[in-house]
Amino acid sequence: xxxxxxxxxxxxxxxxTLVFVPMGAGAAAAIQxxxxxxxxxxxxxxxxxxxxxxxxxxxxxxxxxxxxxxxxPHDQHGPGAVELGVPEFLDRxxxxxxxxxxxxxxxxxxxxxxxxxxxxxxxxxxxxxxxGIKAVDAHCASSFSGKAFADLDLRMQxxxxxxxxxxxxxxxxxxxxxxxxxxxxxxxxxxxxDPSHGGxxxxxxxxxxxxxxxxGDYLEWVKIRDKPYPLGPVDLAGxxx
Amino acid sequence: MAIVKPKTxxxxxxMGWVGAIIAKxxxxxxxxxxxxxxxxxxxxxxxxxxxxxxDELEGSVHRKYLQxxxxxxxxxxxxxxxxxxxxxxxxxxxxxxxxxxAGSHWSGCHFRALPEDFKIRSIMEQKYGKKILxxxxxxxxxxxxxxxxxxxxxxxxxxxxxSGKGGIINGAQVAGGNPYEGSRSREFPLGPNPDYLGAEYFxxxxxxxxxxxxxxxxxxxSGTYVNPYGCQMGPCNFCGFCSDYGCLNYSKASPNANILPxxxxxxxxxxxxxAQVMKVNLTPDGKMATGVNYLDAQGRETEQPADIVIxxxxxxxxxxxxxxxxxxxxxxxxxxxxxxGKNYSYQNLNRVSLFFDETVHANQFMGIGGGGATFDDLNGxxxxxxKTGFIGGGIIWARQPGGGPVRGIATxxxxxxxxxxxxKGAKEAMRHSxxxxxxxxxxxxxxxxxxxxxxxxxxxxxxxxRMTFDWHExxxxxxxxxxxKAQDMCQVLNPxxxxxxxxxxxxxxxxxxxxxxxxxxxxxxxxxxxTSALNKYLQSWDVPNVFAPGANAFxxxxxxxxxxxxxxxxxxxxxxxxxxxxxxxxxxxxx
Numbered sequence: 001x002x003x004x005x006x007x008x009x010x011x012x013x014x015x016x017t018l019v020f021v022p023m024g025a026g027a028a029a030a031i032q033x034x035x036x037x038x039x040x041x042x043x044x045x046x047x048x049x050x051x052x053x054x055x056x057x058x059x060x061x062x063x064x065x066x067x068x069x070x071x072x073p074h075d076q077h078g079p080g081a082v083e084l085g086v087p088e089f090l091d092r093x094x095x096x097x098x099x100x101x102x103x104x105x106x107x108x109x110x111x112x113x114x115x116x117x118x119x120x121x122x123x124x125x126x127x128x129x130x131x132g133i134k135a136v137d138a139h140c141a142s143s144f145s146g147k148a149f150a151d152l153d154l155r156m157q158x159x160x161x162x163x164x165x166x167x168x169x170x171x172x173x174x175x176x177x178x179x180x181x182x183x184x185x186x187x188x189x190x191x192x193x194d195p196s197h198g199g200x201x202x203x204x205x206x207x208x209x210x211x212x213x214x215x216g217d218y219l220e221w222v223k224i225r226d227k228p229y230p231l232g233p234v235d236l237a238g239x240x241x
Numbered sequence: 242m243a244i245v246k247p248k249t250x251x252x253x254x255x256m257g258w259v260g261a262i263i264a265k266x267x268x269x270x271x272x273x274x275x276x277x278x279x280x281x282x283x284x285x286x287x288x289x290x291x292x293x294x295x296d297e298l299e300g301s302v303h304r305k306y307l308q309x310x311x312x313x314x315x316x317x318x319x320x321x322x323x324x325x326x327x328x329x330x331x332x333x334x335x336x337x338x339x340x341x342x343a344g345s346h347w348s349g350c351h352f353r354a355l356p357e358d359f360k361i362r363s364i365m366e367q368k369y370g371k372k373i374l375x376x377x378x379x380x381x382x383x384x385x386x387x388x389x390x391x392x393x394x395x396x397x398x399x400x401x402x403x404s405g406k407g408g409i410i411n412g413a414q415v416a417g418g419n420p421y422e423g424s425r426s427r428e429f430p431l432g433p434n435p436d437y438l439g440a441e442y443f444x445x446x447x448x449x450x451x452x453x454x455x456x457x458x459x460x461x462x463s464g465t466y467v468n469p470y471g472c473q474m475g476p477c478n479f480c481g482f483c484s485d486y487g488c489l490n491y492s493k494a495s496p497n498a499n500i501l502p503x504x505x506x507x508x509x510x511x512x513x514x515x516a517q518v519m520k521v522n523l524t525p526d527g528k529m530a531t532g533v534n535y536l537d538a539q540g541r542e543t544e545q546p547a548d549i550v551i552x553x554x555x556x557x558x559x560x561x562x563x564x565x566x567x568x569x570x571x572x573x574x575x576x577x578x579x580x581x582g583k584n585y586s587y588q589n590l591n592r593v594s595l596f597f598d599e600t601v602h603a604n605q606f607m608g609i610g611g612g613g614a615t616f617d618d619l620n621g622x623x624x625x626x627x628k629t630g631f632i633g634g635g636i637i638w639a640r641q642p643g644g645g646p647v648r649g650i651a652t653x654x655x656x657x658x659x660x661x662x663x664x665k666g667a668k669e670a671m672r673h674s675x676x677x678x679x680x681x682x683x684x685x686x687x688x689x690x691x692x693x694x695x696x697x698x699x700x701x702x703x704x705x706x707r708m709t710f711d712w713h714e715x716x717x718x719x720x721x722x723x724x725x726k727a728q729d730m731c732q733v734l735n736p737x738x739x740x741x742x743x744x745x746x747x748x749x750x751x752x753x754x755x756x757x758x759x760x761x762x763x764x765x766x767x768x769x770x771x772t773s774a775l776n777k778y779l780q781s782w783d784v785p786n787v788f789a790p791g792a793n794a795f796x797x798x799x800x801x802x803x804x805x806x807x808x809x810x811x812x813x814x815x816x817x818x819x820x821x822x823x824x825x826x827x828x829x830x831x832x
């Protein structure tokens with residue numbers, strides 16, 4: 001799954017820089033130079049906006065950036081989730097009524113049920129994410145001589161994510177499959193949702209997949225078969241991508 | 242002390258399709274109606290205005306236009322021996338809320354039932370003998386016929402500006418339509434919508450297989466249109482936001498766009514939103530309703546007295562209110578007596594996705610909820626259970642309601658869910674894949690029913706509705722048969738890959754995955770008060786001034802989407818109230 005040949009520690013430093021420190025264009029270019037596999041085909045969309053997390057703690061934020069970068073990396077197919085601002089999306093989304101359980105049924109009793117019945121826990125989304133991050137970091141610390149998830153090398157991070165996805169890791173306090181599925185769904189939502197929500201900067205994810213965004217009018221193109229849809233995306237604010 | 246409002250002629254619970262139709266018909270007859278809607282008021286402007294309405298995060302993740310489960314949900318179990326657990330996150334089906342209800346966020350597929358769908362039990366028994374029905378299958382005939390409803394099917398299509406092609410008009414076959422449909426009294430109000438690539442491919446495959454494809458009847462206008470009420474529609478522009486969303490374009494028929502413009506401001510029409518009906522009040526002997534109790538927008542307990550109570554909520558909540566209020570005897574699955582909650586049924590849906598190379602421009606971001614193509618060669622009387630092994634039938638269709646990336650991009654088999662390979666797969670699939678679906682009937686059974694849950698309460702302290710439901714062998718065989726036919730069609734088209742399987746033997750109903758909002762039954766119509774909650778006019782056998790038109794009245798589900806039938810039943814019910822009940826209140830059918 002990895003496309004990234006660079007030294008893990010060097011890339012980690014770059015990611016930290018990318019998110020915590022406002023940068024100029026030069027810094028963004030420097031990042032691209034350090035992504036040898038990716039730069040030829042897909043220039044980075046730029047840098048994420050400077051952002052200070054309000055929901056996530058500094059420790060959680062390290063996890064978020066590292067995991068987001070593994071789930072949707074920058075590569076020859078297009079921009080990565082970190083450069084498109086998905087960590088900002090996540091931090092903002094975790095503060096929404098939705099993440100606090102506004103549209104979920106949250107009353108007990110909380111009974112065990114088979115997977116066909118869906119989520120039966122008592123945690124709201126923001127707590128699933130928070131409890132899950134803590135548990136994954138604790139698992140990593142006990143398995144990898146005290147290291148947090150973000151401090152593992154990239155391949156090891158991917159291996160941990162894969163094990164979480166498949167439920168192979170037993171986490172304290174939460175199902176690893178549940179945490180992984182909810183975290184991934186949030187990352188994808190941030191990557192693809194309208195840029196006004198914090199991710200998908202400059203509609204980079206829409207451009208990658210050829211989604212015209214919020215155009216909302218294709219009647220003229222319904223019966224065209226012999227050429228690709230020609231127009232780039234438009235976002236909710238009316239910007240052209 | 243409860244607030245008591247002045248008495249009204251009729252109180253209507255819910256402002257979706259049924260509520261809007263009944264309110265229109267009763268106020269036309271000079272009656273005063275109060276409509277109590279649990280959700281907010283909504284109209285095209287400003288609620289469905291471009292571009293805000295098509296924000297995928299708000300529409301399909303926050304589910305802004307759907308019911309929140311925080312206040313009301315249901316508890317589910319597979320069989321009567323276990324405890325049910327609540328549906329905590331929206332999954333298998335999506336009830337609406339607010340003015341328009343599910344009628345504002347539906348797709349627009351607008352079918353009539355087939356004539357044989359009304360008589361399925363007697364047709365099966367006559368054709369194949371009584372033993373053809375497996376033990377525990379509790380299907381029943383509707384107490385009315387296709388011919389009874391035809392004028393109402395027709396009128397509802399003209400209210401909705403339904404776009405399609407008739408197959409049989411006044412008994413004469415017409416090329417291009419469904420050759421198996423019930424006879425129509427006239428052509429659709431609008432012609433079919435244009436075909437996107439997936440629909441065009443569907444015709445190719447269906448014709449190659451010898452089927453008789455036709456355009457799905459779509460209440461997504463193919464042209465400009467003015468309905469009989471003077472409400473205007475514009476041609477659908479394939480924006481790709483039907484399911485989950487209100488229409489930004491006055492193209493998808495909805496109570497909001499097609500009926501409410503003439504109701505709002507009408508004398509005798511009083512719409513109260515954020516009004517949560519708690520129960521129907523009955524006289525001490527339980528034989529008549531006196532009105533309803535509701536919580537107003539401020540949470541104040543309020544009583545609305547009325548001569549007639551119309552339950553026009555989402556089908557499940559109609560049954561919930563009947564159970565909570567003691568309208569009719571609750572169904573007991575052990576003794577198989579009682580009627581309210583009996584014959585809960587669903588829809589048997591499976592999807593098959595087709596993946597092509599970059600020269601095939603499927604453009605699944607374009608979409609029209611009800612458009613596309615289908616056929617009835619495997620539906621209704623065409624299905625011979627002695628050959629296929631199942632009762633019922635189903636349709637296969639190409640439908641493209643519009644796919645956006647937040648709603649999910651189906652990727653080809655073998656593509657992982659994240660990382661570089663996922664990005665590559667999502668990119669390849671986004672513009673170059675589409676899907677066919679199998680929509681099968683679902684029979685009803687003694688052990689599939691609704692009652693009140695003993696453990697869980699809703700946000701108002703009332704017991705949750707409990708659903709006991711699982712797939713039966715009949716529906717699993719049907720799924721395997723119909724999906725097999727869909728896969729055969731896919732082979733004709735020679736895609737790079739196909740993804741999607743039928744239900745496997747022994748597989749259980751999964752509430753996680755969205756399948757269909759076509760929940761039906763639970764308060765069914767019939768000709769016998771021992772085996773149905775409602776008579777042929779959708780009137781409670783037990784409390785004759787309560788009517789419950791809606792999909793709850795279906796004794797089982799056919800292969801079609803229910804909205805066309807629900808609208809027709811609402812007009813049929815309203816006609817009975819206007820022409821019979823108000824002249825002579827009381828039971829319209831003697832038990």
